[in-house]
Amino acid sequence: MKYIFNFPDIGEGLEEGTIIEWLIKKGQKIEVGDLLVTMETDKVVAEIPAPRSGVISALYGKEGETIHVGDALVEIEIEGLSGEDAIETVMNDKIQEQIKEEGAGVVGTLEVAGNNMIMSGSDEGFDETESADKPVKRKIISTPVARAMAKNFGIDINLVKGNGPAGRVMKEDILNFSKQKTKSSIKQESAKDETNQLVEIEPLTQIRKTIAKNMIASKHNAAHMSVFDEVEISELDRIRKKYKQKFEDKNIKLTYLAFVVKAVAIALKKYKSLNSEMDTVNDNMIYKKYYNIGIAVDTEKGLMVPVIKNADKLGIAEIAEKIQELSEKGRTGKITLDDMRDGTFTITSYGSIGGKFAVPVINFPQAGILGVGKVTKQPIVKDDKLDIGLVMPLSISVDHRIVDGGDVTRFLNTVMEYLNEPVSLLVE
């Protein structure tokens, strides 16, 4: 059975730490309390002990790498158990444990199932010491009928007091428990409903905290200014359709976004202010000569921005492949910090969901972000004639401290030219 140990919060409000030194190796057998890793947060170096015994099956992160609180740190294979067999074994296991009452020492010995051995990464901080007021799973003797009834009624048979021989749980015990449960649950539910009908409270996840912090940092530190426009992309669509199948044969999905990334990367080379950041500490402008395009990805956990590095040097196929790879990583929760580092400009493509225009929030301290809206057929004027065109709405936000209105408009025009005449992307 695998147990993921996440990087715990070792500082007040600190969100990340640097791996200084791994003190264990993959495959190494460890005991509870053995030292796993030396981590450094601001001003504190701490050696993190193992919360469980077992064998190290994976180390997440290299020495010198910075990771966030809540990120996976190590994976421990709890010995002798694996997969579903492990869960079943553990559930059926009978372990003699001394049950301690909080602050009152040992008060008794009960036969309990080792349910605290089944845990996921989210069980971080699980209190190993059972307190006497928590439900305890006892070894239960019951009739097959009672067990089946309990299952049908959704009753945890461990909670039912047996009145049969030797405390065996009988059919009648389940029926009585069911009646009591119904009465008490009606009372509890009605009280709970009154409290909860107006609001639902959920604790903030680490990723939501990070998103909130970054968004506020952007709004507080950058002078947001936005420009909107539309570009006709029938030619791009024709090319995309022409090569779509060839790409699919290679398991690559050719999307409009791949062309947008390429167009942006090349345009950034012409307008360096859009690929820069302001260093207010030293009163410098930092113009970056590498073009790493962040792609805002809508994942179940929240917004993430993995980065396509050196996008200016990649072909459309490579960009499409990279987008696919990063999107997949986002969906499956496998995006790493390295995937999200060093972006110089960001693209947010919400068109597949539906919006046309937006005012995107800059991924601070970058200088700009481009929003790509839903592509639709629209009436257009072409050669003084009314025609049907395929139109892509674009919204760009820039930090007006860095980028002037003229530059952002010229930059957007350049991107639009590339998208309108995609062959020019190949010529550049």
Next chain:
Amino acid sequence: MIPKSYNLPDFEIFNSSNLNDFKIWIPDKMYIVIGRSNNIEDSVFIEKVKEERIEIFKRPSGGETVILSPKTAVISVKLNVKNELNVHHYFKEINTIIISALSELGIKNLNQKGISDISIGNKKILGSSIYRKPDKIFYHAVLNISEDVSLISKYLKHPKKEPDYRKGRSHDEFVTSINKENYMLDNEAIIGKISNSLSNLINK
């Protein structure tokens, strides 16, 4: 240039048999001490340090590079702490004791700033860091009693990380000393007062 492992006198208490202990030490000469993950090239003007043959040590705790000199005091505290991962509150606890001691000597406008600094106004007089083992924490701090702050700029580069309240200020603008703030206290008075206060913590 390779830094030496930290074995300056205050580190004795780390391995002493006392569960809780403290030591205040006045360095016999100038030393440079870099943080656990600092490297010399990024932190120190190497040529200058080589020229003046200043020894460089790497401490086990975090934070940025500091200078120790006979005009500074190194305050170290070891506390027996078990099963406690979050140890940042010890900065607050120990720094509060030091602030109280300095206040009793008449120093005003003392604050805790950043993660673990003590300042007079918005200028730093003490920086601290912690090294945590599973069974103990080792806090150590450098208090600038009367050292000329221009020495810092002479040997140390601008740090990679800085607290918010530093706001990009150079070493000279950011750091001060107790004497420079017009409190003409001698080493003995300061050490005596802080020792008394820390004794209470250790014996608590």
